[in-house]
Amino acid sequence: MSKPVYIRNLRQDDLPAIVDIEDRTTGVSRKPYWQKRIEMSEAIRPHWTSLVAESDNRVVGFVFGRAGELEFGLPGTVAWIEIIGVDPAYRHCGIGAKLLEQFSSSAEDHGIQTIFTVIDKNNTDMERFFTRIGFSEGEMVHFQKTLKT
Numbered sequence: 001m002s003k004p005v006y007i008r009n010l011r012q013d014d015l016p017a018i019v020d021i022e023d024r025t026t027g028v029s030r031k032p033y034w035q036k037r038i039e040m041s042e043a044i045r046p047h048w049t050s051l052v053a054e055s056d057n058r059v060v061g062f063v064f065g066r067a068g069e070l071e072f073g074l075p076g077t078v079a080w081i082e083i084i085g086v087d088p089a090y091r092h093c094g095i096g097a098k099l100l101e102q103f104s105s106s107a108e109d110h111g112i113q114t115i116f117t118v119i120d121k122n123n124t125d126m127e128r129f130f131t132r133i134g135f136s137e138g139e140m141v142h143f144q145k146t147l148k149t
């Protein structure tokens with residue numbers, strides 16, 4: 001039987017859990033980065049764009065996003081998913097999908113019709129995840145330039 005999962009808006013005291021999930025996913029611990037990022041989210045972003053998932057009375061997943069108006073020549077307001085992470089011990093239980101269901105339904109409530117994200121083209125897991133929850137490859141092309149350091 002799957003455990004209950006509760007999705008809510010991000011809070012400042014979610015910092016240790018988010019740092020820990022990223023650390024156990026990537027091996028990199030970035031507390032000062034996440035502290036700033038959470039402060040920024042709390043201060044200037046719509047609250048519905050940054051969410052956490054709780055199960056067993058602890059944070060087991062998060063998503064950070066934002067909403068932008070008339071960006072990159074796109075009409076209206078669009079939502080962006082910038083980073084999503086689920087605790088490795090809680091993956092494949094529908095938590096990532098639940099986080100993005102809540103994100104999408106809040107975006108709809110705010111009159112937003114399109115959600116964007118960017119993934120590494122070699123990351124087939126992320127590709128499968130986003131495809132499974134209804135995303136498909138878009139029309140925009142990503143450009144980049146490498147600078148001398």
Ligand SMILES: CC(C)(COP(=O)(O)OP(=O)(O)OC[C@H]1O[C@@H](n2cnc3c(N)ncnc32)[C@H](O)[C@@H]1OP(=O)(O)O)[C@@H](O)C(=O)NCCC(=O)NCCS
Binds near residue numbers: 021022086124
């Ligand atoms: C991608 C990620 C968010 C998915 O979270 P999750 O809670 O495990 O996903 P769900 O259980 O909601 O999966 C929904 C569907 O996506 C697909 N899916 C999920 N993870 C997948 C994977 N690793 N490979 C292939 N398909 C996957 C499955 O089809 C799944 O549906 P199903 O279980 O009915 O088959 C999670 O694996 C993750 O956090 N990965 C690391 C991402 C990262 O590097 N973030 C930055 C640092 S924290």
